[in-house]
Amino acid sequence: MIESVIKSIEQGSFLSFEFVPSLSGSLSAQIQTLKVSGIVEKINAFICTDSPRACLKPSSILTSIKLQNALGKPSICTLSMRDRNSLALQADIIAANEFELRIFLALTGDAIRYGNQPQAKDVFESNSSLLIQIIHALNLGRDLQGNELSGKLKPIYPLCVMNSYATDWEKLKRKMYKKVESGVNAIVTQPIYDIQVAEQLLECLHKINHQLGSKTILIIGFYPVISYKSAYFFIPNYRVFLFQRNGCIGFKKHKHKEKNTKGRLELR
Known part of the structure; x- marks a missing residue:
């Protein structure tokens, strides 16, 4: 099921639906809405958010597992660097592997000051590149310190995000280069509403892939x-x-x- 999502991304036929869990003890109502909406049959995967804009929401990991099991559709779990250090991130990703949660959208995350939990403290041990390093290490059967895992994990697939619009286009290209160089399977853009912007990003990625010999895919984001x-x-x-x-x-x-x-x- 997970590999089918990666295949659809590589073939350019990928369509996902972003799911933001409500601040509730149950997802039943939202899941029922999805069931009757017809959206489940039209998409390849759900992307479950991780407390966007630093506003409290249920765990992205547990919500992703719930969605995957309840709807029979793969989940892409968003993980930010805001709330967890590298120890916690490694532990969560390893445990999630047992539940077939193996695609992660890595992002740095919005600072606490933008959200509704001012008493909380930012972690930000690093940016999203550290999360991608963690995934690559685990895929090699080791933790960040090089210690071997006792059992082999199923393949884990890292995705990342990037801005769509920028006043400094050269800076945007440098950021894209670093993300591709990190070895992500795909880059998910912020919502794009200008076809010229999409074409510029695709052209830029094509050149970077040619330079690095990589095959990173650009997933165009859209928000109605x-x-x-x-x-x-x-x-x-x-x-x-x-x-x-x-x-x-x-x-x-x-x-x-x-x-x-x-x-x-x-x-x-």
Whole structure:
């Protein structure tokens, strides 16, 4: 089941659905909603978030296992560096292997100050590159200190994330290079609403793969814009100027006091 997800990513036929667990003692209602929605049959995997924006949510690991077992669909578990040090991360990933949770989306994570738990403390032992190092070490049958594991783990697959928009394109390319060099199977972008941005990222990745002899895949992120607020959040340097009932949203770009129409996005 897990390898089928990796194969779909490599073949360019991958479609996932991001799942944010509600702050509740039960996921039953959300799981039932997914069952009747028809979405389960249309996707290759769920991506379960890890307390996004540092707002308290149920464990991404346990939620991923629950989804995988309840819906018979693979889960990609998001893990951030915000809440766990390398000891805890290694322990969690090793234990998750027993439950067939073997694809992890590595990210550094949002700082505690942005969330709703101000009493908590950031960990941030390192950035997401350390998490990818952990996965590579475990795949070799060792921990970060080189100690051998007593039993062989099933293959673990690291994915990572990256920004889609940047004022400094060269900096974005350098970041992509480092992520590809780290050996991830795929890079998941933040939501993209401009076809030119997607084409630029794909071209950049193609060149980097050629340089490194790698085969990293770019997974284009998309988040349906259903409100003024979400459009403002996901599309930097843009202001929503039109919202129509037919699902079309227009944008104007604001930069250095210049305004020009950027285009129209249809949501279907």
